Amino acid sequence: MIKIGNKIKNIIERDKRVIMPTTREVFPFVPSHGKNDIVYDIEGNKFIDFSSFISVYNFGIGNEYIVNAIREQANKLIHAAFTDFYGVEQVEFAEKLIKFMPNGFGKVFFSNSGTEANEAAIKFARLLNKRYYIIGFYNAFHGRTYGSLSLTASKAIQRAHLGPFVGSIHVPYPYPYRFKYGDEDECTNYVIDFIEENIINKEYSSDEIAAIMFEPIQGEGGYIVPPKNFFRELRKIADKYGILLIDDEVQAGYMRTGKFLALDNFNTKADIYTFGKSAGGGVPIGITVTSNKLGTIPEGSHANTFGGNYLAIAGANATIEYINKNRFTLEREIKKKGEIIIKRLLEMQNKYELIGDVRGIGLMIGIELVKNKYTKEHAVKERDEVIKNAFYDGLLLLPAGKSSIRIIPPLTVSYENIEKGLEILENSIKKVNFKLK
Numbered sequence: 039m040i041k042i043g044n045k046i047k048n049i050i051e052r053d054k055r056v057i058m059p060t061t062r063e064v065f066p067f068v069p070s071h072g073k074n075d076i077v078y079d080i081e082g083n084k085f086i087d088f089s090s091f092i093s094v095y096n097f098g099i100g101n102e103y104i105v106n107a108i109r110e111q112a113n114k115l116i117h118a119a120f121t122d123f124y125g126v127e128q129v130e131f132a133e134k135l136i137k138f139m140p141n142g143f144g145k146v147f148f149s150n151s152g153t154e155a156n157e158a159a160i161k162f163a164r165l166l167n168k169r170y171y172i173i174g175f176y177n178a179f180h181g182r183t184y185g186s187l188s189l190t191a192s193k194a195i196q197r198a199h200l201g202p203f204v205g206s207i208h209v210p211y212p213y214p215y216r217f218k219y220g221d222e223d224e225c226t227n228y229v230i231d232f233i234e235e236n237i238i239n240k241e242y243s244s245d246e247i248a249a250i251m252f253e254p255i256q257g258e259g260g261y262i263v264p265p266k267n268f269f270r271e272l273r274k275i276a277d278k279y280g281i282l283l284i285d286d287e288v289q290a291g292y293m294r295t296g297k298f299l300a301l302d303n304f305n306t307k308a309d310i311y312t313f314g315k316s317a318g319g320g321v322p323i324g325i326t327v328t329s330n331k332l333g334t335i336p337e338g339s340h341a342n343t344f345g346g347n348y349l350a351i352a353g354a355n356a357t358i359e360y361i362n363k364n365r366f367t368l369e370r371e372i373k374k375k376g377e378i379i380i381k382r383l384l385e386m387q388n389k390y391e392l393i394g395d396v397r398g399i400g401l402m403i404g405i406e407l408v409k410n411k412y413t414k415e416h417a418v419k420e421r422d423e424v425i426k427n428a429f430y431d432g433l434l435l436l437p438a439g440k441s442s443i444r445i446i447p448p449l450t451v452s453y454e455n456i457e458k459g460l461e462i463l464e465n466s467i468k469k470v471n472f473k474l475k
C-alpha cells in the first residue's frame with residue numbers, strides 16, 4: 039500500500055503556488071528514480087510502471103546503453119548550433135533512421151518535441167504541395183502549439199478560447215467499437231466516403247488540400263485502433279487527389295506496436311512521418327522525415343535553435359542502435375507480451391461489466407470502460423477510480439480519451455511485473471465494478 043507522507047504533501051503544496059497547472063490532477067505521484075519497469079517516489083514507495091511516462095521510456099528507465107551515451111556526450115558538447123553548422127552524429131543518426139523508413143525516404147529534420155515535429159510536417163506539406171488546408175481527425179492529438187493544435191481535436195479544453203486556428207478541417211476517425219452502422223469495412227467506407235464526398239468534393243476543392251494528418255492508432259483520444267484496411271483506402275483517395283499523408287508516429291512509433299512504424303501494421307506508406315517521445319531515449323527530440331520525391335523546402339524557411347542538439351542526438355543514436363541490435367528479440371517479445379496482456383484483459387472483460395472494449399497492437403493497449411456493455415455509456419468517474427486504486431496499490435497507469443485506460447509499459451517490462459501489474463489492475467477493476475448499479 040502506497041503512503042503519501044509529508045515530503046510529497048509539501049512538494050504538491052509548493053507546486054500549486056508556483057507552477058502553472060497543466061494536466062496533473064490524477065494522483066499524488068512525485069517520482070525520484072527507477073530501473074527499467076520499476077519506479078520509486080520521493081518517499082520510497084515502489085511502483086510498477088505501465089505508463090512508460092507516456093511512451094517515452096520505451097526501452098526502460100536507466101537503460102545503460104542509452105544513459106551511458108548521453109552521459110559521455112554531455113562531457114563533450116551539448117549544443118553547437120546544428121541549424122547553422124554541420125555535425126557528424128546528426129548525419130550518422132539520419133543515415134541510421136532512414137534504414138528503418140520505407141524506400142525513398144531521405145530528408146530528416148530535427149526539433150525538440152512531438153508538437154514541433156508536427157509543426158514542421160504541416161509547414162513542409164504546405165510548402166511542398168503548394169496547397170493550404172490540412173485534414174485531421176476527431177479525437178486526434180498532435181500537440182499544443184498552433185499548427186499542431188489546429189489539427190488536434192481530442193478535448194474541448196485543449197482548444198477552447200484559443201482560436202482561430204490554422205487551415206484545418208476535421209473529419210471522423212474510424213472508431214469500430216462506437217461505430218453504429220456496421221462492421222469494420224463499413225466503418226472504413228463511412229469515413230472515406232465522408233472525406234471524399236463532403237470535404238474534397240463539396241466543402242473544398244481537392245487542389246486546396248495539402249495533406250491528411252493522422253495517428254496510426256489514436257493515443258490521447260482513447261487508444262483507438264482503426265480497421266485493418268482503413269489506411270490503404272485513405273492512401274487511395276490521397277493519391278487520387280494529389281494529397282499528402284502525414285503519419286504522426288510520436289506515440290505509436292519506435293517499436294511500441296512491435297514494428298518500428300505503427301503504420302506498417304496496416305501495410306501503408308505515408309509521405310511524411312513524425313517522431314518524438316521515446317526517440318531521444320528520454321532527452322527531448324522531434325523528428326520529421328519526408329519522402330525524397332517531395333523535394334526540399336527553401337533554405338531558411340524553417341529552423342530552430344536546439345533541433346539536432348548533441349545531447350538529444352546522442353540519446354537518439356543510442357536508442358536506434360539499441361533497437362538495431364535487439365530488433366528481432368524486441369519484435370518477438372513485444373508480440374508475446376502484448377498477447378499475454380490482451381488475453382488476460384479479455385478474460386477480465388468477460389467477468390466485469392465495466393470493461394466495454396479491449397484493443398491494441400503490440401504493447402500499445404487500451405481498455406475502454408463503460409457503465410453498461412449494451413448502452414456503452416462512458417464510465418468516466420469509474421475509470422479515474424480504477425486508475426487511482428491501482429496507484430495506491432503500486433501500479434502506474436494513465437487515462438486516455440473519455441473513459442479509457444492505456445497499458446503501455448516499457449517494451450522491456452519483465453513477465454513477472456506484467457503479471458503483478460495485471461493482478462493490481464484486476465483488483466482495482468473488481469472493486470469499482472462491484473459498485474456499478
Ligand SMILES: Cc1ncc(COP(=O)(O)O)c(C=O)c1O
Binds near residue numbers: 151257286289290314
Ligand atoms: C500522437 C502525438 N503527437 C504529438 C504529441 C505531442 O508531443 P509533445 O508533447 O512532445 O509536443 C503527442 C503527445 O502526447 C502525441 O501523443
